[in-house]
Structure formats: structure tokens, C-alpha cells
């Protein structure tokens with residue numbers, strides 16, 4: 001699996017499957033930022049960290065992730081068994097993937113609709129449906145220049161989801177449909193702004209990762225470059241693209257929301273779950289925001 005998405009160093013491959021949602025990425029324009037929804041939390045990355053500004057209520061819950069670092073980061077997101085502390089999670093990480101998976105409440109294949117991978121200075125906002133109460137692990141498996149995975153450098157933290165459930169759905173300007181054969185984007189995507197409902201109408205897990213492409217770079221070329229970097233255990237900054245968030249993973253029949261503030265430019269999209277070789281999956285394509 002080579003992809004826009006997560007590198008899969010052998011030792012952590014299984015733990016990786018615990019992640020998967022997508023967020024929207026973006027070259028954010030501050031002036032276009034809408035009023036934050038009631039049940040929302042911001043997580044900021046300044047370096048090898050997830051700095052959590054508050055907590056979420058269960059139910060319909062919005063996670064805004066800002067990457068202020070000069071490097072790309074990802075967020076494996078998974079609910080922990082009751083009572084698992086950050087210290088215990090970190091100890092399990094050092095032991096290996098099996099030890100980490102043993103701490104997960106929903107197993108290694110759970111999906112929540114959490115944020116997809118962010119390049120340097122990008123941000124993304126996802127709204128998750130029916131988020132359960134509990135403590136959620138956030139772990140970055142990308143690899144630094146020195147070959148060390150980011151989690152080993154401190155990029156592990158916990159987000160608390162507690163209190164009374166909040167219901168309701170954000171107002172969506174249009175719907176993005178993901179199936180077992182395609183991703184169908186609505187015409188409104190070309191505005192690059194607003195909240196989109198994202199529905200997985202297929203039977204398998206799918207995701208939606210966005211990448212802003214430099215002039216002259218095709219999505220296929222970027223994807224090949226990303227796959228090569230990932231498999232070699234190298235950083236994924238460069239290659240003529242900037243990862244711009246999205247929704248990491250949605251199980252078949254599930255949905256979430258993605259709020260976009262995309263700057264003008266050409267974007268590629270792909271379901272990284274469906275990348276099985278050097279080529280692009282059928283769930284991929286390109287659009288332009290003008």
C-alpha cells in the first residue's frame with residue numbers, strides 16, 4: 001500500500017489501521033472561517049505534538065486540526081479501553097503494535113471519520129457522527145528525516161469525549177459520495193468552501209484525502225512519489241504536493257462532514273484505503289478551486 005496517506009512501517013502496520021478519517025485540508029483563509037460549531041475542539045500541532053484545546057461531548061462532534069509545523073503529520077485516532085492513561089498508551093507503543101491494539105476499545109479497524117493527513121501549515125475540520133464517550137488516542141506514524149517515527153518523538157496524546165451527548169447535523173452545502181468504485185464530488189466542491197456531508201455508500205472502508213498539486217505535477221506522479229517515500233521510511237514533504245486533509249476512514253454505510261477552506265488551486269483526491277499498488281485507485285481524481 002503506497003499512498004497519499006499513511007506510511008506503513010512494518011512494526012506499526014496494524015496500529016495504523018486504527019486510524020482513518022479525513023479532514024479537510026487547506027491553505028486556510030482566516031477571513032472565510034465560519035463561526036465554530038457548539039461541540040467542537042481544536043487540536044494544534046506545533047512540532048511533534050498534538051496540543052488539545054478542550055474536550056468534546058459525545059454525539060455530533062467537530063474536530064479542527066491545525067498543523068503549524070513545517071512538516072506533514074497524520075492522526076491515527078481510536079477510542080481506548082476505559083482507564084487507559086497516556087503513560088500506558090506510550091508504554092504499549094514502545095512494545096509494538098500488538099500491545100497498542102490490545103488497548104483499543106473498538107479494535108484495530110474502527111472508523112470514526114477523523115482527520116486525514118496534513119502537510120505543513122495546513123488545517124482541516126471534520127464533524128464526526130455518533131462519537132462515543134471515552135478517551136481517544138491520537139498517534140502520528142509518519143517518519144522524520146532521522147528515520148524515527150513521530151510518535152517516538154512525542155506525537156502521541158489523548159482527546160477526552162465526555163459529558164452530555166450533543167445531537168444534530170451541521171448544515172451541508174452539498175454531499176460527497178464515496179462508493180466501492182468512485183468518489184463523486186458535487187459541483188460545489190469547486191468553490192472550495194463550506195461544509196460537505198461525506199457519505200460512504202459502499203460496502204468497504206473508504207477515505208478521502210486531499211492534496212494540493214503544484215503546477216505540472218499530476219496526481220498519479222505525486223501518489224507514486226508518496227508511496228516510494230512511505231515504503232522507504234522517509235518524510236512525505238515535497239513531491240509537488242501539499243497534503244490538505246480530508247476524512248481518514250469511513251466504514252461502509254457511514255457518514256461524516258468535512259468543512260473546507262481551500263485556497264485557489266488544483267487538488268487531487270483519493271481514497272487511500274483503496275491504494276493497493278503504485279497506481280491510483282478508481283476512487284480518485286482532480287478538481288480546481290477558482
Ligand SMILES: [Cu+2]
Nearest residue numbers: 073074140150
Ligand atoms: Cu507527525
